[in-house]
Amino acid sequence: MVKIMTKDQFYELSSNAFEKRETCPYCHDCSFSVIIGQIYFPIFFGFPIGKVKINNELFDNTHLLKCQNCGLLYKDLVISKETQVQIYRDSKERYKYKPCNRYILQKLQIIKKMSKGKKQHILDIGCHTGHFLKLAQVAGFKTSGCDYSDIAYAEHRDFIDMDYYKGFIEDIELLANKFDIITAWDVFEHFYDVRVALQKIYYSLRLGGYLFLETGNVSSFPANLCSVNNWWYVSSLAHFNFFDVSSITYMLNNMNFRIITIDRVYHKSIDGQGAVQISKRLLKSILFISPKAYRYLTNLKGKSGEAASLPWKDHIFVVAQKQ
Template sequence: MQAANNAIPFSREKLMNQSEKIFNHICPICNCTYTEPFFKTNTFIQKCINCGMVFDTKEALDQRYYKDRQHKIKADTLRARTRNIKQRLKLLKKYLHGSSLLDIGCGEGTFLKEVQSYITYAKGIEPDFYYANSAQILGLDVIQGFVEDIKFPPNSFDIVTMFHVLEHFQDPSGVLKKIYLWLKPGGLLVIEVPNIASPYAKYKGEGWELITPEHKFYFSHCSLNYLLKKYSFDILDMKTRDFDQYRIAIGKNLRKLGINFGKPKPQKPKKPEAIRELSNDYQSADGKMVPLKRIRRTIQLPLKAFLGWLVLKFNRGDHLFVIARKSEK
């Protein structure tokens, strides 16, 4: 693409540092001035006493960060994404027939590609040049740009989806107002965001992998409910979900259920690939080579699947999945 060739050179670290400017602690959702630090050791992340929203008070990342990341998608990442998207589709299927859909932050277009067979017309918006270009090469209708700058006539879509996007905006309220206009009466908004109130997020605290400078907002069941109702969406369904829940480690699944073994430990640096392969794959006391990794996997998989199922059954997942509707009027 022309634009991709003219990409502005940037450094991730430099753009991350730009976000150090601290804003005041007024809740951006309900304008309440009563907030408190969400973590004991970090005052950047505040929680609103009124609406319960948890938000990062630092300035949002520069837009160039989202434009020029030059993501290269690895094959196994893409496989995991496809599995994940199939799970989402399972939850959405009954709402999809004969509809027009807009996917905001569509990435490389995996969801758009999969959803095409269920609906009449699917469109995507993606700020990242590389992702948008990859999707366009696949023949998908994707606009490269930021949702804040894009215009559609009112009542354009039956469904708008945003998977792991809402938490990145500096002004999620403004985006929700736009989506409300774009949706037809009775149209659906489908959102997935990290769940700051999940037992695993609580266990990990500041070390939770989803606490990152890229995220401005951290939603819980309560605060997302507040935000959607404020913009006149009726919530049809709100549940928790996990990526590849059946494959997540046994200990991690237990922690998601609230069963903890002491405090979180700092992460150890990973061993080089070759050493890991040797120590994990083939080992035996009498010198015979036994495929330990394969045996372990065979034993652990049903247990992981069962625990993964329990996490979802008891609504303990790390991601909130919401289907909301614009009123019919």
């Protein structure tokens, strides 16, 4: 399924490494969906991890759709679960978008304030190697995690003091009313099935428990600067779903969550960066205004053609309560 090239150390993906999505991943219906356009993929990706090269036919076969019922934007062709697991298992590289401690501590402060000082049990979905949960443990929370990567599984004993769930949230079995808090930092865009994922979250939270999530905002200025299907966040190989304030509000209310707050925030990789790093990002983003030229230049060098996020508040931070 995934061909691993040893010479240049990249994974070459053909169409059988992808799976078709026939319906809106929230509504489970395609009758409300309209095509926004094709997606300007680069040839090489540095994401999820390792170096990935995609087959040309995927350019023609992948579209960005909008469901006019729930407002969600989504891809109709996505990298398969098996392929993602294999890349995470085989790659020698590590996940590079590690959030800085200041970012996590700010989030923990908000969570602590809402949980009123009691020892609360957190489930972090997409916990990876525990950057968030390690600090949550220190802050006095009971920690559980969920991730499908083997790297995360190998290291989970360092940051989990309750349960570890290996797999995709849509596929794992959770007990009802088990957690006080569920967190999902930059994870909603990766769900294969948004409805099932939200149902699992709702089911396993106790009544009055909180969901904290962060994801890209498809209605933000950078997302629409050069049309949404050119946005780096959409062209990223492992991102499948694109929310905004209106669609996430609809879905959470529809699932019987009460929205406590929605804030516009920076991507976690921006927070705490210096002027030099921010300038590099700006340069890459300017090039991305012409995605074809950018792709051509990066292909010449055999480098990842993914653009960086602008130093702009192009994400949403949401707190919702189970009622």
